Amino acid sequence: MSATASPILLEAQGVEKRYDKFVALGGVNLKVRANTVHSVIGPNGAGKTTLFHMLTGTKQVSGGRILFDGHDVTREPDHRRVRRGMARSFQVTSLFLTLPVRENLRLAAQGVAPKKALDCWNAPEGRRSCADTVASVLERLGLARYADTPAGNLSHGQQRRLEVGMALAARPKAIFLDEPTSGMGIDDLEEMKRLIQGLKDEHTVVLIEHNMGIVMDISDTITVMQQGRVLAEGLPHEIRNDERVRSAYLGNMITGGKA
Numbered sequence: 001m002s003a004t005a006s007p008i009l010l011e012a013q014g015v016e017k018r019y020d021k022f023v024a025l026g027g028v029n030l031k032v033r034a035n036t037v038h039s040v041i042g043p044n045g046a047g048k049t050t051l052f053h054m055l056t057g058t059k060q061v062s063g064g065r066i067l068f069d070g071h072d073v074t075r076e077p078d079h080r081r082v083r084r085g086m087a088r089s090f091q092v093t094s095l096f097l098t099l100p101v102r103e104n105l106r107l108a109a110q111g112v113a114p115k116k117a118l119d120c121w122n123a124p125e126g127r128r129s130c131a132d133t134v135a136s137v138l139e140r141l142g143l144a145r146y147a148d149t150p151a152g153n154l155s156h157g158q159q160r161r162l163e164v165g166m167a168l169a170a171r172p173k174a175i176f177l178d179e180p181t182s183g184m185g186i187d188d189l190e191e192m193k194r195l196i197q198g199l200k201d202e203h204t205v206v207l208i209e210h211n212m213g214i215v216m217d218i219s220d221t222i223t224v225m226q227q228g229r230v231l232a233e234g235l236p237h238e239i240r241n242d243e244r245v246r247s248a249y250l251g252n253m254i255t256g257g258k259a
C-alpha cells in the first residue's frame with residue numbers, strides 16, 4: 001500500500017492552544033497516515049512542540065479535537081493515550097545510565113502495562129513476550145552487542161537511539177520523535193536516519209526535525225508550521241519548491257536532501 005493510500009491513524013481538527021492572550025496554536029489541522037514518516041517543520045517558535053504536547057496529551061488543548069486510531073482522545077490524559085498506542089521518545093535524562101541497555105528497554109517495555117510490571121518475563125500467551133520485544137528493539141537500534149553495557153557508557157548517538165528504543169519497547173502504533181538528531185555527528189545522523197526510516201514497517205512516525213537534509217530524505221509527508229498555523233503540507237519535493245515555505249525560512253534552509 002502506498003503512503004498516500006494508507007488509512008489515517010491520527011488526526012488533529014482545528015487544534016488551538018492559548019496561553020492567556022497568546023495564541024500558540026491557531027487551529028491546526030493535521031492528518032497522519034499509518035506507516036508513514038510525517039514530519040512537522042517550521043521556524044523557531046512556530047508551535048511544533050506545542051502541537052506534539054497536544055497530540056500526546058502532555059498538555060490539554062484550548063479548542064479543537066484529536067482523533068487517534070478511531071477514538072476521540074482530546075480529553076484523555078497522556079497515560080491513556082500511551083495505552084492506545086502513542087509513544088513519545090524520552091530525553092537522555094530519562095535513561096537509567098547505570099543500568100545495562102537491555103534493562104533500560106525491559107523497564108520501558110514494562111511501562112506499557114504497570115500492573116504486569118513484575119510479570120514482564122511471563123507475558124500472556126499469544127502475545128509477544130517482553131524478552132522478544134527487548135531483543136527485537138535491540139536489533140532494530142543496532143545496539144545488540146551493547147545489550148549488557150551500562151547506558152551511561154554509550155556514545156551520544158547511541159544514547160539517542162536508545163531513547164527511541166525506550167519508546168519502541170512499549171510497542172506503540174505511533175511514535176513521536178522531537179529532534180532525535182540534535183547534537184549528533186555525521187555517522188550518528190546516518191544511523192538515526194536508517195532507524196527512523198525502518199520504523200514505518202511496523203509503526204507510524206511523527207517527527208519534529210530541524211535537519212532539513214534528513215527531513216527531505218526520510219519523510220513521506222511534511223507539514224510546515226508558522227506562527228501557530230499550518231503554512232503548507234505536501235511531499236518533500238513540493239515543500240522544498242514551495243515559495244511560501246522558502247520565504248518563511250528566508251530561503252536558506254530548504255536545500256538539503258535528495259527528495
Ligand SMILES: Nc1ncnc2c1ncn2[C@@H]1O[C@H](COP(=O)(O)OP(=O)(O)OP(=O)(O)O)[C@@H](O)[C@H]1O
Pocket residue numbers: 019022024042043044045046047048049050051
Ligand atoms: N507555557 C507557555 N506559556 C507561554 N507561551 C508558551 C508556552 N509554551 C510555549 N509558548 C510559546 O508558544 C510558541 C510556540 O512554542 P513551541 O515551543 O511550540 O515552538 P517550536 O516550533 O517547537 O519552536 P522550536 O523550534 O524553537 O523548538 C512560542 O512563541 C513559545 O514562546
